[in-house]
Structure formats: structure tokens, C-alpha cells
Amino acid sequence: MADTRTEIADLGEFGLIEHLTRNIEFQNASSILGVGDDAAVLDHFGKETVVTTDLLVEGIHFDLAYTPLRHLGYKSIVVNLSDVYAMNATPTQVTFSLAFSNRFSLEAIDELYEGVYAACSRYGVDLVGGDTSASQKGLLISVTAIGEVDPGQYVTRSGAGKGDxxxxxxxxxxxxxxxxxxxxxxxxxxxxxxxxxxxxxxxxxxxxxxxxxxxxxxxxxxxxxxxxxxxxxxxxxxxxxxxxxxxxxxxxxxxxxxxxxxxxxxxxxxxxxxxxxxxxxxxxxxxxxxxxxxxxxxxxxxxxxxxxxxxxxxxxxxxxxxxxxxxxxxxxxxxxxxxxxx
Amino acid sequence: MADTRTEIADLGEFGLIEHLTRNIEFQNASSILGVGDDAAVLDHFGKETVVTTDLLVEGIHFDLAYTPLRHLGYKSIVVNLSDVYAMNATPTQVTFSLAFSNRFSLEAIDELYEGVYAACSRYGVDLVGGDTSASQKGLLISVTAIGEVDPGQYVTRSGAGKGDxxxxxxxxxxxxxxxxxxxxxxxxxxxxxxxxxxxxxxxxxxxxxxxxxxxxxxxxxxxxxxxxxxxxxxxxxxxxxxxxxxxxxxxxxxxxxxxxxxxxxxxxxxxxxxxxxxxxxxxxxxxxxxxxxxxxxxxxxxxxxxxxxxxxxxxxxxxxxxxxxxxxxxxxxxxxxxxxxx
The missing domain is CATH 3.90.650.10 (PurM-like C-terminal domain)
Structure with a gap:
């Protein structure tokens, strides 16, 4: 580790992302749009695939004192689908990963998944993967959503024009x-x-x-x-x-x-x-x-x-x-x- | 929450996954294979897309006492690419998300990303997204890898035959x-x-x-x-x-x-x-x-x-x-x- 120490707080989240991704060069023709918008766009021969991901941490993103687990599961999916829609795309699949400490019972995790499935059902998306593991403390959730859009029809944050x-x-x-x-x-x-x-x-x-x-x-x-x-x-x-x-x-x-x-x-x-x-x-x-x-x-x-x-x-x-x-x-x-x- | 309490430990990880995913029914024709193998398979009109994800938690999956951050970044990508290869597919994109407490400096996070980029470069995959946020304690990493395979050429865990x-x-x-x-x-x-x-x-x-x-x-x-x-x-x-x-x-x-x-x-x-x-x-x-x-x-x-x-x-x-x-x-x-x- 270098001697200098720059505090993350000095950059802010966007600054940090800009910093960390400044040297990206795509290697695959199928990578159309990467870091910096609501989701990435991948070309998969006929339709373009949209993918977005979120990491939710107990105590930072949610407080279980007043958040029912069912609602939390539902919301964790919805906020990712929101990113897919924000690309003008249709979400089709999600992965849902979680890590949790031994203070959670199966019934608690079931409640969480009930919300996940309710969201998937409502929005017509398929849960296609994930990962579950232990955590030393608290609940961690990671969701990735994938969607489809007709070629060239995705909408970024950078196209606004004068008079719009x-x-x-x-x-x-x-x-x-x-x-x-x-x-x-x-x-x-x-x-x-x-x-x-x-x-x-x-x-x-x-x-x-x-x-x-x-x-x-x-x-x-x-x-x-x-x-x-x-x-x-x-x-x-x-x-x-x-x-x-x-x-x-x-x-x-x-x-x-x-x-x-x-x-x-x-x-x-x-x-x-x-x-x-x-x-x-x-x-x-x-x-x-x-x-x-x-x-x-x-x-x-x-x-x-x-x-x-x-x-x-x-x-x-x-x-x-x-x-x-x-x-x-x-x-x-x-x-x-x-x-x-x- | 119900009155009964089933301990997660009684199920084991596979038991838990089986339990949690037992009611999945696909809603999209493009979802070919979901939870239960190394990665999911999605049909995207010409090529099939493979997606897999992992959540890595400090103190559970890695110990920073003897794991250099550069190596951790590298490994977090590689273990997901390994899942894509295990489907007989070629990885093409990854997303990398992390949450970390204020004990980490920018230099530390840079080191972590150096490893991420080294792995991406070595394996010819593009980092196309992710999420960064705070954590109350420790470092959390979530990676999703996406890959391509010719239609029908993916390999699951369920095809072994007598004499093979x-x-x-x-x-x-x-x-x-x-x-x-x-x-x-x-x-x-x-x-x-x-x-x-x-x-x-x-x-x-x-x-x-x-x-x-x-x-x-x-x-x-x-x-x-x-x-x-x-x-x-x-x-x-x-x-x-x-x-x-x-x-x-x-x-x-x-x-x-x-x-x-x-x-x-x-x-x-x-x-x-x-x-x-x-x-x-x-x-x-x-x-x-x-x-x-x-x-x-x-x-x-x-x-x-x-x-x-x-x-x-x-x-x-x-x-x-x-x-x-x-x-x-x-x-x-x-x-x-x-x-x-x-």
C-alpha cells in the first residue's frame, strides 16, 4: 500500500466510480455500454441485453426495525428493475444473492424471498441465479437484473438536447x-x-x-x-x-x-x-x-x-x-x- | 413471522437453495436454465448468454490478514469466470460491486481494483457495471459474470452417463x-x-x-x-x-x-x-x-x-x-x- 492516504469521502460516490473506471477499454464487440449509466448494454445478436446490479447493506440501506423482510425482498428487486426500465428496456431475469448472520431463521429468509418472488411475478421476470452465504454481522443483499431492448433503442443519460x-x-x-x-x-x-x-x-x-x-x-x-x-x-x-x-x-x-x-x-x-x-x-x-x-x-x-x-x-x-x-x-x-x- | 423456527444450519447450503427455489416457474422464453448449476443460461437470439454471481464477505470468505487486496480483486473475478467456463461458455462481461467501511482508503480500494482489472485483462472480459457503497463493518464484494455459448452447447451437471x-x-x-x-x-x-x-x-x-x-x-x-x-x-x-x-x-x-x-x-x-x-x-x-x-x-x-x-x-x-x-x-x-x- 502506498504511503499517501486519500479519503474516499473526499471523492464522493460518483468521483470514486469515475476514478475507478477511468481506464476501462472494452475487449468484446458485444459490450456496447458499460459503467456510468443505470445499466450496461450488451449486444446479443438480435436483441440487446441490459444488466444492472445493486448491493444493499443492513444499517446502511435499510433498517430492519421498521422494514418488514417481505417488503425488503420486494424492494431489492424493484430498485434494480427500475434501473432496467430507465434504460427503456424490459427486465427479463434477475439474480438474488444474500449473506446473513445466524440471527436469521429460515422463516425470516422465507419472508424475504416471498417479497422477491412477489416482485418477480408482478414484473414478469425470472430469478435465474444467486448465491447465499454467511455474514459475520447483519444482512447483505446483492441483486443483478438483466433486460432486453431492441437494437439501438436503449436510452442513456447523455442525450438531452436544448429545448427538450x-x-x-x-x-x-x-x-x-x-x-x-x-x-x-x-x-x-x-x-x-x-x-x-x-x-x-x-x-x-x-x-x-x-x-x-x-x-x-x-x-x-x-x-x-x-x-x-x-x-x-x-x-x-x-x-x-x-x-x-x-x-x-x-x-x-x-x-x-x-x-x-x-x-x-x-x-x-x-x-x-x-x-x-x-x-x-x-x-x-x-x-x-x-x-x-x-x-x-x-x-x-x-x-x-x-x-x-x-x-x-x-x-x-x-x-x-x-x-x-x-x-x-x-x-x-x-x-x-x-x-x-x- | 411464524412461531416455528428452523435453523438454517439444519438444511445446509444446498438444502437452503433447494428450499428457496422450489417454486420457480419461468415466465420468459429466453430463460433456458436458472438456479442450480454454475450459472444461468439465457437465450439471446443467436448466442446463449450465461450469467453467474458470487457474494464474498470479509471474515467468511477471505481474511485480509494474509490476503493482499490485489489478489482478492483478482480472485473475486476469477472464481466467477470459473463458473462460466464450467458451463462450457466464454465469459464476456462482469459487474463488480463492493461495500466497505471507512477503515479502507482510496489506495486500498485501488489495489483491489488493480486485481479486478488484471483478471479482466487476462481473461478478455469487460467490466460493465457495479455498485459501491458503505458498510458498517468490513469489506463485501459481489461479482456477476456473463458469458456466451453457442446455442445448446452449454454443459450442465446432470448429463453424466454410465461408462463415462x-x-x-x-x-x-x-x-x-x-x-x-x-x-x-x-x-x-x-x-x-x-x-x-x-x-x-x-x-x-x-x-x-x-x-x-x-x-x-x-x-x-x-x-x-x-x-x-x-x-x-x-x-x-x-x-x-x-x-x-x-x-x-x-x-x-x-x-x-x-x-x-x-x-x-x-x-x-x-x-x-x-x-x-x-x-x-x-x-x-x-x-x-x-x-x-x-x-x-x-x-x-x-x-x-x-x-x-x-x-x-x-x-x-x-x-x-x-x-x-x-x-x-x-x-x-x-x-x-x-x-x-x-
């Missing part, structure tokens, strides 16, 4: 608020175990955190309408972070409008209750697993046919930066905040 | 002896840090543990000789365990001969030094990453052209069981022992 419309599916910020609620209830429970959790009227935000869905319907809608997004990714780290990512990769800027951000009424109410700004939650809350994509202006008439899609702004020259226009008409630069901002 | 020859590549038992040596030196070091490790004349067994290779050369040889094994798997848990697995899956029995087992001279000497039986090490030591396969008797003349392949026995009816004939001419049933026997 910026679209998001569903609503934003709810999963973050669900997490905030469950963390609060956990704290209360730790201090006073006799207090019943107060989850009244919070089904939406809790459901969005514990049982997210991947937006297959949006990909099907876009296909049926013959709309091919110019850029697309799923929203896992938060809208701000993903917008900056698409703009950087596409070499463009953008403007979005606060009053166009889709926020569920329940999210808005709960944010107010906690004295949080709903817009900040929508921008920086993660784990929405909605799709963020750009389409040519010519597709506007078709896009508005879906009630599940909101047009939130448009793409500009890179020189104009990345901004949000507030309800009051002020324009502020968007910065990547992610979870840590809160 | 049983073949293994390379030599057996060395990695286990390397592990035994390094564990011994670690114990000595913990007790008396001033004592220099005594690794004299043990390059082979240490190398076999820390820097295993996948047997691409064997697959190329078989291809060039137009030999298609009837069954094949790589030897990761130990010859006994894998032989029992192939026999069970193929519905056959077998006889192997002690004097035919390929054991390196250095392994033999070191085993004697420790008062271990070299044959027991070859049967039950794991992590050899050699190929175990069966071929029709008609291929015998071609098989013996390779000095890297040993014919160790032959396939019988299932009713005859699974046996080893010792040098002294005695016949003993083979039982799955794996690492724990030692």
Missing part, C-alpha cells in the same frame, strides 16, 4: 418523508416502548418508502405513443442530483418550475407538520424510483395524454446552468444535496 | 493446504509478532489459494478436440462434494481411484509435514477452481493428449453408489465433507 421538455413520472419526496416518519416513530419507540406508533393518514408516504414500484407503465406508455426519450434515468438519489447528472452528461443546462413539481397532497401535509419545505423534499429526498426523462418539444401533445407524467421544465444551453424558478418568480441554482442535506 | 470417464484438470488440495499454512503463520504472528513467516518452498500451495486461475485453457482444449463433456462443474467446495453433486443430479454413481488423483508434489510434502493425508486434502479441500467433468469413453484417446487433464475414474449405475478405491485396493464410500472435516 423535462418530465417526471408519479410524485416526488414521499419516500423521504416516509423515512423521516418511520425514523421518528422508531426513536419514540426506543424511548417509550409502550407508545403505539402514530401512522394515521400516512399510507402513501410509508408505502412509497417500503414498497416502491418500478415504472413499467411509463415505459409501456412511451412505447405505445412512439416516444423515445432523449435522456432518462430513475430518481434514486433525488431529483436535484439526477437533473445535475443528466445535464452534466448531456452537456446542457435546464430550468424547472417549482409549481410544476408533482407532490402528493399527503406528502405536502406531512412536510408542513414537520415544518419542512415540500419542494426541498421533492428536490432532495431520495428513493422515489420515478423516471426522469427528456423528450423533444414535438412530443408534448402525446406526453400530456398521461396523467402519470408531469412536464416540469425544459433543457437549455449548458451556459445557462441548472435552475429552479420558484412560485414567487425567483430563480435559484440547483445544487446536489441528496439525503445529507436534511 | 471422470476427468479433473490441474491438481487438487493445494489451496486448502495453502490456507492451512497461512492460518498457521497468522496464529504464530499473533502470538509472537517478531517471528518471520516460514513460507519457504510453499509457492505452489500459497499461489493456489491467493491467486487461482480459471481453466480457460481446458475449455479451449475441449473445443479444439471437439469434445463436449456430458457433465461439468468447477471444484470450489472440494472434489467429494462436487462428485456427489454430479452423481445426484445425473442419477448415476461412480468409482474413482486414489492413485489417479492429481496431487502436486509440494502439496504432498506439506501434507505429510502436517501429518495430513494428501488424498483427504484432494477430496475435501475446497477452492481448487479446477474443472471436474465427464466424457464418453470414446473420447479417451483425445483426452490423454492434454497433460493438464487426469482421468480419475468412471461413471456407474446409481445403485453402485459413489466410491473411491484406495492404493491398497479397498473401496470406501465417498461422503461430502467440505472444509469442516478438517
Amino acid at each position: 421538455l423535462i418530465c417526471v413520472s408519479g410524485d416526488l419526496g414521499a419516500a423521504f418523508l416516509g423515512l423521516t416518519l418511520l425514523e421518528r416513530e422508531k426513536r419514540i419507540f426506543m424511548e417509550s416502548p409502550q407508545v403505539q406508533p402514530d401512522l394515521e393518514g400516512q399510507r402513501h408516504i410509508i408505502g412509497r418508502l417500503l414498497k416502491p414500484e418500478a415504472r413499467r407503465d411509463i415505459i409501456e406508455f412511451l412505447g405505445a405513443q412512439h416516444i423515445r426519450p432523449t435522456a432518462m434515468m430513475d430518481i434514486s438519489d433525488g431529483l436535484s442530483s439526477e437533473l445535475l447528472h443528466i445535464c452534466k452528461r448531456s452537456g446542457v443546462g435546464c430550468v424547472i418550475y417549482e409549481d410544476k413539481l408533482p407532490i402528493h397532497e399527503e406528502s405536502r401535509q406531512f412536510a408542513f407538520k414537520l415544518e419542512l419545505d415540500p419542494t426541498a423534499c421533492a428536490l432532495s429526498g431520495g428513493e422515489d424510483y420515478e423516471l426522469l426523462f427528456t423528450v423533444p418539444q414535438a412530443d408534448y401533445e402525446k406526453i400530456v395524454l398521461s396523467e402519470q407524467i408531469s412536464v416540469i421544465g425544459y433543457v437549455t444551453d449548458a451556459a445557462e446552468g441548472v435552475h429552479i424558478v420558484t412560485r414567487g418568480g425567483n430563480k435559484y441554482p440547483i445544487t446536489a444535496q441528496g439525503w445529507k442535506a436534511f | 470417464l471422470i476427468c479433473v484438470s490441474g491438481d487438487l488440495g493445494a489451496a486448502f493446504l495453502g490456507l492451512t499454512l497461512l492460518e498457521r503463520e497468522k496464529r504464530i504472528f499473533m502470538e509472537s509478532p517478531q517471528v518471520q513467516p516460514d513460507l519457504e518452498g510453499q509457492r505452489h500451495i500459497i499461489g493456489r489459494l491467493l491467486k487461482p486461475e480459471a481453466r480457460r485453457d481446458i475449455i479451449e482444449f475441449l473445443g479444439a478436440q471437439h469434445i463436449r463433456p456430458t457433465a461439468m462443474m468447477d471444484i470450489s467446495d472440494g472434489l467429494s462434494s462436487e462428485l456427489l453433486h454430479i452423481c445426484k443430479r445425473s442419477g448415476v454413481g461412480c468409482v474413482i481411484y486414489e492413485d489417479k488423483l492429481p496431487i502436486h508434489e509440494e502439496s504432498r510434502q506439506f501434507a505429510f509435514k502436517l501429518e495430513l493425508d494428501p488424498t483427504a486434502c484432494a477430496l475435501s479441500g475446497g477452492e481448487d477452481y479446477e474443472l471436474l467433468f465427464t466424457v464418453p469413453q470414446a473420447d479417451y484417446e483425445k483426452i490423454v493428449l492434454s497433460e493438464q487433464i487426469s482421468v480419475i475414474g468412471y461413471v456407474t449405475d446409481a445403485a453402485e453408489g459413489v466410491h473411491i478405491v484406495t492404493r491398497g485396493g479397498n473401496k470406501y464410500p465417498i461422503t461430502a465433507q467440505g472444509w469442516k472435516a478438517f
Whole structure:
């Protein structure tokens, strides 16, 4: 090991990935697209194969104090399928690996798999492999999802062009608020175990955190309408972070409008209750697993046919930066905040 | 969670996998073969895609006290490629994911990746994805490997037929002896840090543990000789365990001969030094990453052209069981022992 020591924290995750993958040169003609998008694209003679993978660690990505194992299994599959859809592809297979300590019983692992199979069944994907082993501490999950797409039809993060419309599916910020609620209830429970959790009227935000869905319907809608997004990714780290990512990769800027951000009424109410700004939650809350994509202006008439899609702004020259226009008409630069901002 | 509690230990790993995957039904025509072999097979219109995955956990699968990170990165790729070759396929892509605690510096992670890239370069595979995140404790690695094979040419564990020859590549038992040596030196070091490790004349067994290779050369040889094994798997848990697995899956029995087992001279000497039986090490030591396969008797003349392949026995009816004939001419049933026997 060298004498110098660079802290990983100084790079951030994207910096680390860029650093670690900077020298990759493909050796096989079938490797079309590798590290740096939601998934890799492989050419397999007739269809292109999409593959994506995630590693989930107890205490980092999930807290079993308030996450039922069934939901965790379901979510671990769904978040990978979301990456496949974000490539404009159809997921077809997954592998599911896990390592766990002896504090887990077979019944517990069964519950986890029930969720895995429920997700596979719902999304029509086949579990084709995996690995199970012991861990010294806690539960670790690794999922790889594979999908298919017609040749050349996959959508990266780098194709957004000036004038394109910026679209998001569903609503934003709810999963973050669900997490905030469950963390609060956990704290209360730790201090006073006799207090019943107060989850009244919070089904939406809790459901969005514990049982997210991947937006297959949006990909099907876009296909049926013959709309091919110019850029697309799923929203896992938060809208701000993903917008900056698409703009950087596409070499463009953008403007979005606060009053166009889709926020569920329940999210808005709960944010107010906690004295949080709903817009900040929508921008920086993660784990929405909605799709963020750009389409040519010519597709506007078709896009508005879906009630599940909101047009939130448009793409500009890179020189104009990345901004949000507030309800009051002020324009502020968007910065990547992610979870840590809160 | 149900009231009953079944301990995972009561099932064993294979029992657990069988249990967890018992209800799988494929939903996509492209899923040809799923859980239960070295890798899954996917039909992608012209070539078939092979995918396999492994999850490696610090303290369970590796000990950083004597495993250089570069070697660990290299090995984590190689053990997955070994699974692809064991399907008679050619690996083409890998994904590499890791989670690590803040005790690791960038330089440390770089070293790990150096090994990953060295393996990718050596075997001509492309790293196309992955995931990096934090862990609360220790290093976790997840690798998925993808490969290609001509339609219908993949080889499973279930095709061995009566009269087939049983073949293994390379030599057996060395990695286990390397592990035994390094564990011994670690114990000595913990007790008396001033004592220099005594690794004299043990390059082979240490190398076999820390820097295993996948047997691409064997697959190329078989291809060039137009030999298609009837069954094949790589030897990761130990010859006994894998032989029992192939026999069970193929519905056959077998006889192997002690004097035919390929054991390196250095392994033999070191085993004697420790008062271990070299044959027991070859049967039950794991992590050899050699190929175990069966071929029709008609291929015998071609098989013996390779000095890297040993014919160790032959396939019988299932009713005859699974046996080893010792040098002294005695016949003993083979039982799955794996690492724990030692």
C-alpha cells in the first residue's frame, strides 16, 4: 500500500466510480455500454441485453426495525428493475444473492424471498441465479437484473438536447418523508416502548418508502405513443442530483418550475407538520424510483395524454446552468444535496 | 413471522437453495436454465448468454490478514469466470460491486481494483457495471459474470452417463493446504509478532489459494478436440462434494481411484509435514477452481493428449453408489465433507 492516504469521502460516490473506471477499454464487440449509466448494454445478436446490479447493506440501506423482510425482498428487486426500465428496456431475469448472520431463521429468509418472488411475478421476470452465504454481522443483499431492448433503442443519460421538455413520472419526496416518519416513530419507540406508533393518514408516504414500484407503465406508455426519450434515468438519489447528472452528461443546462413539481397532497401535509419545505423534499429526498426523462418539444401533445407524467421544465444551453424558478418568480441554482442535506 | 423456527444450519447450503427455489416457474422464453448449476443460461437470439454471481464477505470468505487486496480483486473475478467456463461458455462481461467501511482508503480500494482489472485483462472480459457503497463493518464484494455459448452447447451437471470417464484438470488440495499454512503463520504472528513467516518452498500451495486461475485453457482444449463433456462443474467446495453433486443430479454413481488423483508434489510434502493425508486434502479441500467433468469413453484417446487433464475414474449405475478405491485396493464410500472435516 502506498504511503499517501486519500479519503474516499473526499471523492464522493460518483468521483470514486469515475476514478475507478477511468481506464476501462472494452475487449468484446458485444459490450456496447458499460459503467456510468443505470445499466450496461450488451449486444446479443438480435436483441440487446441490459444488466444492472445493486448491493444493499443492513444499517446502511435499510433498517430492519421498521422494514418488514417481505417488503425488503420486494424492494431489492424493484430498485434494480427500475434501473432496467430507465434504460427503456424490459427486465427479463434477475439474480438474488444474500449473506446473513445466524440471527436469521429460515422463516425470516422465507419472508424475504416471498417479497422477491412477489416482485418477480408482478414484473414478469425470472430469478435465474444467486448465491447465499454467511455474514459475520447483519444482512447483505446483492441483486443483478438483466433486460432486453431492441437494437439501438436503449436510452442513456447523455442525450438531452436544448429545448427538450423535462418530465417526471408519479410524485416526488414521499419516500423521504416516509423515512423521516418511520425514523421518528422508531426513536419514540426506543424511548417509550409502550407508545403505539402514530401512522394515521400516512399510507402513501410509508408505502412509497417500503414498497416502491418500478415504472413499467411509463415505459409501456412511451412505447405505445412512439416516444423515445432523449435522456432518462430513475430518481434514486433525488431529483436535484439526477437533473445535475443528466445535464452534466448531456452537456446542457435546464430550468424547472417549482409549481410544476408533482407532490402528493399527503406528502405536502406531512412536510408542513414537520415544518419542512415540500419542494426541498421533492428536490432532495431520495428513493422515489420515478423516471426522469427528456423528450423533444414535438412530443408534448402525446406526453400530456398521461396523467402519470408531469412536464416540469425544459433543457437549455449548458451556459445557462441548472435552475429552479420558484412560485414567487425567483430563480435559484440547483445544487446536489441528496439525503445529507436534511 | 411464524412461531416455528428452523435453523438454517439444519438444511445446509444446498438444502437452503433447494428450499428457496422450489417454486420457480419461468415466465420468459429466453430463460433456458436458472438456479442450480454454475450459472444461468439465457437465450439471446443467436448466442446463449450465461450469467453467474458470487457474494464474498470479509471474515467468511477471505481474511485480509494474509490476503493482499490485489489478489482478492483478482480472485473475486476469477472464481466467477470459473463458473462460466464450467458451463462450457466464454465469459464476456462482469459487474463488480463492493461495500466497505471507512477503515479502507482510496489506495486500498485501488489495489483491489488493480486485481479486478488484471483478471479482466487476462481473461478478455469487460467490466460493465457495479455498485459501491458503505458498510458498517468490513469489506463485501459481489461479482456477476456473463458469458456466451453457442446455442445448446452449454454443459450442465446432470448429463453424466454410465461408462463415462471422470476427468479433473490441474491438481487438487493445494489451496486448502495453502490456507492451512497461512492460518498457521497468522496464529504464530499473533502470538509472537517478531517471528518471520516460514513460507519457504510453499509457492505452489500459497499461489493456489491467493491467486487461482480459471481453466480457460481446458475449455479451449475441449473445443479444439471437439469434445463436449456430458457433465461439468468447477471444484470450489472440494472434489467429494462436487462428485456427489454430479452423481445426484445425473442419477448415476461412480468409482474413482486414489492413485489417479492429481496431487502436486509440494502439496504432498506439506501434507505429510502436517501429518495430513494428501488424498483427504484432494477430496475435501475446497477452492481448487479446477474443472471436474465427464466424457464418453470414446473420447479417451483425445483426452490423454492434454497433460493438464487426469482421468480419475468412471461413471456407474446409481445403485453402485459413489466410491473411491484406495492404493491398497479397498473401496470406501465417498461422503461430502467440505472444509469442516478438517
